[in-house]
Each structure stands twice: as structure tokens, then as C-alpha cells.
Amino acid sequence: MSRRWIPICRVEDIPRLGARRVQRPGDIDVAVFRNAEDKIFALVDRCPHKGGPLSQGLVHGETVACPLHNWQIDLADGCARTPDVGCIPRFAVQVQDGQIHLDADELMS
Template sequence: MSDWKVICRIDDIPVLGARRVTRPAGLDVAVFRNSEDQVFALLDRCPHKGGPLSQGIVFGTSVACPLHNWAIGLDDGCAKAPDEGCTPKFAVKVEDGVVHLDAAELATHAIDLERPSAGPKPFAVLSVLPLE
């Protein structure tokens, strides 16, 4: 039996949009609502370059990553072909207009993943040798 955590009312999630749920450990979880009032939850991290999926555009049962427009399935967290990769998904329950997420998943699921840092990767510092 799951312990469900109340997140918000379904009306608090914009149609074709998302809300972010902050966790004590790990990355945020994005909770999405499509035009049919279906609710989905994914780690707020695109599997491609780590873009914030909560800032993407929802269409049907997918979200477009705001960085490179990859289409990510809201039902499974996986990129649509020809792209590849998946982001973790979270169990969602909606009862009487209230959105719930599985409390155990929020506390433990994908807490070891990190958001990539923006900007160029640091390069190695080379030692300068004196000229002879």
C-alpha cells in the first residue's frame, strides 16, 4: 500500500503546462497537465542535456524540452524516435481534483542524479614551463 503525498489541486497546474515539486534530496519533479486533464510526473530533467522539462510545452501526452525540442513521453519519460534516452517517471494519483505523488518515490527515486551545469566545461590548467 502506497503512502500518497498531496501536491496540489489539478487546477493549480496550467493546462498544457507544469508545476515543479521541490524535494529535500535530488532534483525537482515536474507535474504536467495536458488538455484532457491527465496528470503526469517526471524528473525535471531532459535525458538529452538536462533541460528543465517543466519549462517545456505540453502537447498530447508529450512535452517538448525547451533546450533542443526533444519530445519526451509523459507516460514513460522516454524520448520519441529518432531521439533516445529516458528520464525517471513518478506515480501520480488524482482524486476529487487533488493531485498526489507516491511519498516513497519522492523520497528515494532518482535522488542521485544531478542537473548539468551551464556553460562550457572547465578545461585543464597547463603548467607553463620556462623557455630556455
């Protein structure tokens, strides 16, 4: 089954080491992150620990630090780094010609 990609924003619309929130149906948004190497990641915008908004966290390398309790969440798989445990859903991302796209079906589910 092929993916239906929808444009979200341009890479430069997200500051390096920052994030942008994308609204979706329901009460849990998506956080789209950009690291120092311009890699783009997308995760549910909720820490698996206490639900902190990851889009407000600090990005370093390929992790984001939850702003509530500093849990380190891996941007590639959405899982907390040891010694913490727990994972959140991640989303498929595609970048074409500087435009970030997310999978439409994943966003709507």
C-alpha cells in the same frame, strides 16, 4: 506494499498544457504536468539529453518538448521519442476529488 500518497496541489493549480515543479531532497525536482484532457503526469524535471528543465517545456498531447533542444519526451513513460533516445524516471500519480497526489516514497528516493 501500499503506497503512501501525499497531496501536491489541485488539478486546477496547474495550467492546461503546463507544469508545476515539486521540490524533493537532492538537486533534481519533479515536474507535474497537465495536458489538454486534464491527464496528470509526473517526471523528473530534467531532459535525458542535456538536462533541460522539462517543467518549462511545451506540453502537447502526451508529450513535452524540452525547452533547450526540442526533444519530445513521452509523459507516460519518460522516454524520448524517436529518433532521440534516453529515458528519465517517472512518478506514480493519483488524482482524487481534484487533488493530485504523488507517492511519498518515490519523492524521497
